[in-house]
Amino acid sequence: MFGSVDSALIKYFCKPLYCTIDIVLIPQHYFIYCFLLRRIWFDNVHCTGKEKSLAQCSSNGIGVSDCKHTEDVGVVCSDKRIPGFKFINALTNNVESLNIQVEDVRIRAILASYRKRIPVTEGYVEVKDGGRWKQLCDEEWTHMNSRVICGMFGFPSERRYNARVYKMFARKRKHTYWGYSVNCTGNEAHLSSCRLGRNVRQTDNGTCVQGMPVVVSCVPGRAFAPTPMTGFRKAFRQEHPLVRLKGGAIIGEGRVEVLKNGEWGTICDDNWNLISATVVCRELGFGSAKEFLTGGRLGQGMGPVHMNEVECSGFEKSITECFFNKDSLGCSHEEDAGVRCNVPAMGFQERLRLSGGRNPFEGRVEVLAERNGSLVWGTVCSEGWGTMEAMVVCRQLGLGFANHAFQETWYWPGEVNADRVVMSGVRCSGTEMSLSHCLHHGEHLDCPKGGARFAAGVSCSETAPDLVLNPQIVEHTTYLEDRPMLMLQCAYEENCLATTASQVPADSYRRLLRFSSQIHNNGQSDFRPKASRETWVWHDCHRHYHSMEVFTNYDLLSLNGTKVAEGHKASFYVLLDDRLRYECANFGEQGITVGCWDTYRHDIDCQWVDITDVKPGDYIFQVVINPNYEVAESDYTNNVVKCRCRYDGHRIWMYSCHIGGAFSSETEDTFPGLLNNQVAHR
Numbered sequence: 038m039f040g041s042v043d044s045a046l047i048k049y050f051c052k053p054l055y056c057t058i059d060i061v062l063i064p065q066h067y068f069i070y071c072f073l074l075r076r077i078w079f080d081n082v083h084c085t086g087k088e089k090s091l092a093q094c095s096s097n098g099i100g101v102s103d104c105k106h107t108e109d110v111g112v113v114c115s116d117k118r119i120p121g122f123k124f125i126n127a128l129t130n131n132v133e134s135l136n137i138q139v140e141d142v143r144i145r146a147i148l149a150s151y152r153k154r155i156p157v158t159e160g161y162v163e164v165k166d167g168g169r170w171k172q173l174c175d176e177e178w179t180h181m182n183s184r185v186i187c188g189m190f191g192f193p194s195e196r197r198y199n200a201r202v203y204k205m206f207a208r209k210r211k212h213t214y215w216g217y218s219v220n221c222t223g224n225e226a227h228l229s230s231c232r233l234g235r236n237v238r239q240t241d242n243g244t245c246v247q248g249m250p251v252v253v254s255c256v257p258g259r260a261f262a263p264t265p266m267t268g269f270r271k272a273f274r275q276e277h278p279l280v281r282l283k284g285g286a287i288i289g290e291g292r293v294e295v296l297k298n299g300e301w302g303t304i305c306d307d308n309w310n311l312i313s314a315t316v317v318c319r320e321l322g323f324g325s326a327k328e329f330l331t332g333g334r335l336g337q338g339m340g341p342v343h344m345n346e347v348e349c350s351g352f353e354k355s356i357t358e359c360f361f362n363k364d365s366l367g368c369s370h371e372e373d374a375g376v377r378c379n380v381p382a383m384g385f386q387e388r389l390r391l392s393g394g395r396n397p398f399e400g401r402v403e404v405l406a407e408r409n410g411s412l413v414w415g416t417v418c419s420e421g422w423g424t425m426e427a428m429v430v431c432r433q434l435g436l437g438f439a440n441h442a443f444q445e446t447w448y449w450p451g452e453v454n455a456d457r458v459v460m461s462g463v464r465c466s467g468t469e470m471s472l473s474h475c476l477h478h479g480e481h482l483d484c485p486k487g488g489a490r491f492a493a494g495v496s497c498s499e500t501a502p503d504l505v506l507n508p509q510i511v512e513h514t515t516y517l518e519d520r521p522m523l524m525l526q527c528a529y530e531e532n533c534l535a536t537t538a539s540q541v542p543a544d545s546y547r548r549l550l551r552f553s554s555q556i557h558n559n560g561q562s563d564f565r566p567k568a569s570r571e572t573w574v575w576h577d578c579h580r581h582y583h584s585m586e587v588f589t590n591y592d593l594l595s596l597n598g599t600k601v602a603e604g605h606k607a608s609f610y611v612l613l614d615d616r617l618r619y620e621c622a623n624f625g626e627q628g629i630t631v632g633c634w635d636t637y638r639h640d641i642d643c644q645w646v647d648i649t650d651v652k653p654g655d656y657i658f659q660v661v662i663n664p665n666y667e668v669a670e671s672d673y674t675n676n677v678v679k680c681r682c683r684y685d686g687h688r689i690w691m692y693s694c695h696i697g698g699a700f701s702s703e704t705e706d707t708f709p710g711l712l713n714n715q716v717a718h719r
Contacts, residue, residue: 077102077109137217140165142228144190144253147206156261156381159198159254162186164215171215174237174245175252181223182231183253188315188325189227191289191381192255200252207249214245224351226311226325226379258322260288260470261381278701279357280320282376284336284503284560284671286437288470289323289378292335295343295357299701302343304356305368306331313349317356318378330375336503336671337370337559340699347374370559385433385471390414391495393449398436399496401451404472406459414452415459416492417472418484419444424666425467426475431497433471438501439669441567447490458488467673501671502629503560504662506678508694511660514553514639515691517648519546533604533643537650549645550602550689554589556662557634560671564629567667589637590664591646593682594657601656604646606637653686658694674698 080102084094092099146152146160163170183195218234225231237245281301282291293314294301314326345368349359387405394400402417427439462478469475522543528534534547558564566573566585574586591604629635637644646658658680663670670676677697683690 075106076100077104077106080104137233139215140168142186142189143170144186144255145170147252148202155384156191156257158192158257160252162251162253166215169213171213172250174214174218174248175250176237176245176248177218177220177234178251179221182219182221182251183255184223185221185225185228185231185325186253187255188319189379190255191261191324191379192257193319193322193324194256196254196256198252198254203252204249212250214250224312224315226315226327257381260322261383279355280317282317282321283338283675284375285377286499286501286671287432287435289318289321289380290335290376292333292338292373292375293317293356294338296701297341297343297357300340301699301701302341303338303370304347304374305342305345305365306372306374307365307368308346308348309374312351313347313356313359314374314376314378315351316349316353316359317376320355321378324379324381326376327379328377330377331372333371333373333375334561335373335375336561338373339370339505339559339675339696342368342370342373383470386435389430389433389472391430391434392451392455393446394496398440398498399449399494401446401449401492401494402430402472403451403455404460408459413457413459414455415457416451416455416488417463418458418461418482418486418488419446419491419493420461420484420486421464422493424669425465426463426472426493427495427497428467428669429465429469429472429475430495434497436497437499438497438671440496440498440501441669443494443496445490446492446494449494451492456489456492458482458484458492463493498562498669500561501669502558502562502564502631503671503675504564504629505557505559505675505696506660506662507555507557507634508678508680508696510555511552511658511678512680512691512694514551515689516551516639517687517689518549518551518645520549521546528642531607531643533645533647535602535647535650538647546649547647548649550593550648550658551639551645552691553639553644554637554660555634556589556629556636558629558631560631563631564668564670566627585667587665588663590659590661592659592661593646593648593651594659596655596657598657602646602648602651604643606643648684651684653684656682656684658682658691 078099079091079094080097082091082094082096084091088094142162142164144157144160145163146154146157148159151157151159162173164173165171180195187193187195214237216237218237219228219231220234221228221231279296281294281296282289283294285291293304295304309329309331311326311329314329318324318326344356344361345365346362347356347359348361349356353359389405390403391397391400392403403414404417405412405414407413408415422444423442424439427442431437431439459482460472460477461482461484463472463475464477465472465475522529522538522541522545525534525538525547529538538547568585586607587605589606591606592600593602594600660678662676663673664676666673675696675698678694679697680691680694682692
C-alpha cells in the first residue's frame with residue numbers, strides 16, 4: 038500500500054459498508070474512498086402470498102446469491118387497498134391494548150324512502166366482522182361519532198333523525214351487535230382512528246342493554262344532493278366562494294386556494310396536516326380529508342401565497358378562520374398545499390367502462406344505458422368527440438386526466454354485443470362528474486358513422502400539464518411598431534395580418550401591437566403537441582415546422598366583448614428548458630417540460646396583433662393558450678390572460694393584466710362582456 042497505510046486498516050473501514058476501495062494520495066495525507074455497492078440479499082425467492090414479510094419466503098438464504106445487478110427485480114403496486122382496517126388504539130380504560138380488525142364499514146339504508154336514494158345518507162352503521170355484518174350499539178354513541186362516520190362517507194356534517202321510527206323498526210328485528218363501543222373526538226378522518234370503548238353488553242334476545250342499533254343521518258354537499266340517478270343532472274359546484282380546489286384529477290382533490298382582498302392565492306404547506314385539510318374538505322361540501330398533500334404535488338399555483346403555518350382545531354367553518362402566521366415570509370409555490378377529500382359513492386363508475394385497450398387507462402368508451410326497459414352496454418358516437426368529453430370519462434372512472442380523445446377505435450376490439458350506439462351528440466364543459474350529465478341527444482340518436490370502429494375512445498393519464506401565461510411579461514413589453522408591407526411577406530402568407538392587408542399597396546405600413554409572452558408549465562407532466570412529428574406542417578417562408586395549427590390566440594376586444602382585431606401563434610419557437618429535454622430546431626421534439634417555460638419574444642414574426650384599422654379608444658386585450666383544447670391540461674381556466682388597454686392613435690397603454698380566474702367575480706366585472714374562467718362556448 039501507500040507508505041505506512043495498512044491494508045487491514047482500510048478493510049476495517051470499508052468492509053462493513055460492502056464497498057470497493059480507492060485511495061488518493063496527497064502529501065502527508067491519505068484519503069480513503071469507499072464506493073458503496075448494494076448487496077443482493079435474496080435469490081430464488083418463492084412465496085405463497087400469505088407471508089407478512091419477504092424474509093419469511095423461501096430462498097437460498099440471506100446474502101447467498103450468484104446474481105448480478107442486471108437481474109434486480111422490482112414491483113408496481115396496485116393503488117387499490119386491501120379491504121378492512123384495524124383499530125390500533127388502546128381501549129379507553131387503558132386496561133388492555135387489543136389489535137381489533139374489521140373487514141369493512143357501511144351505512145345501510147333501513148327506511149324505504151332512503152333505499153333508492155343515491156348516495157345513501159341515512160341508516161344503520163354496520164361493520165363487517167368475520168364475514169358478517171354487525172350493528173353498533175348506540176348506548177354510548179355521541180354526535181362526534183356520527184360526525185366521523187359522515188366524514189368517512191363524503192358528507193360534511195351530520196343531522197338529527199326521527200328516532201321514534203327507528204325504535205319501532207328495531208323492535209321488529211333481531212340484530213347482531215359488534216362487541217365494542219367507539220369513542221371519537223370528531224376530528225378523526227376514519228372510524229379506525231377512534232378509541233375503542235368498553236365491551237357491549239347484550240341480552241339473551243340479541244339486543245344491547247339500554248340501546249338499539251346506531252343510526253346516522255348525514256348532510257350531503259350541494260353537488261351530491263340525493264336524487265334518483267336518472268334525475269341527477271347538475272355539474273359539480275363548489276359550496277363556498279372563499280376556498281376552491283385547482284389542478285385535481287377527480288372531484289374532491291386539488292391545490293387549495295383561498296380568496297383574500299379579491300385575489301386568489303395558495304396556502305404554504307408548513308405545518309399542513311390532516312385536520313386543516315379536513316376543514317377545507319368540509320367547507321367545500323365534501324367529507325373528511327383522506328390525505329393532505331405538500332410540495333405542490335397537484336401543480337403549482339400563481340399569484341400570492343396567502344396563508345402559512347396554518348393551525349386548525351378541526352371545527353372551524355372555514356379554513357380562513359384558522360390561525361396562521363401572518364408574518365411568515367419566504368414560502369414559494371413549490372410548497373403549495375393540497376387535499377384529497379372523501380366524496381360520496383354515487384355509483385358513476387358502474388355505468389361506464391373502457392373496453393379493448395392495452396391497459397386499464399385506455400379503450401373504447403362503453404356506457405350502460407336503458408333501452409326498451411332494460412339496461413344494455415353500448416358505444417358513444419364519436420362525432421364531435423374531443424378532449425373535454427374524454428376528461429369527463431377519465432374523471433368518472435377515477436383514472437385521472439384525459440391524454441387523448443379518439444374518434445376511431447377499430448384497433449380496440451370491444452365487446453361485440455356492445456357495438457350499438459346508445460349515446461350521441463355528447464358535449465361536455467369538462468366539469469361534469471358523469472358523462473350522462475353532459476348535453477346529449479337522449480333517446481333520439483343521430484350518428485351517421487355508426488358505432489363499432491367509429492365509436493369514441495379515450496386514453497387517460499394520472500398526470501397532466503398546466504399552461505399558465507405570465508401576465509406581467511405581457512404588460513411590461515407591449516409597444517407599437519409601424520412595419521412596411523415589404524417586410525411582412527412571410528407573415529402575410531401565414532395569415533398573421535388583418536384581412537385588409539391584401540388590399541393595400543406594397544409600400545404601405547401596418548401598425549402592429551407587439552409584446553412578449555412567457556408560458557409556464559405548472560402541471561405534473563410535460564406539454565407535448567397532439568400531432569406526431571410525421572404530420573407536422575413545413576412553412577417554407579419562415580423555414581420551420583408547425584406542430585399545432587393554433588397554439589395561442591391574441592384578441593383585441595371592445596368593452597362589450599366584440600372582437601376588433603386578432604392574431605395567433607402556431608406551434609413553439611423559443612424554448613427555455615434548463616434540462617434540454619426538447620430542442621425545437623432541425624425537426625427536434627417540441628414541448629414544455631414541467632417547471633419550464635416557452636418564450637415568444639416581441640420581435641418574433643407573428644408575435645403581434647395587427648391594429649392598423651383600429652380606432653382610438655379603450656379596449657380589452659385577451660390571450661388564450663391552447664384555445665381549441667387540442668392538448669389535455671389539468672386546468673383550462675388559467676389559460677386566459679386579460680388586460681385593460683387604451684389606444685390614443687399614437688401610443689398604447691396596457692394595464693391590469695391578470696390570469697382568468699385570478700380575482701373574485703366582483704373584480705372580473707370590471708371587464709364587461711367577458712365571463713370569468715370561460716375560454717370559449719361549446
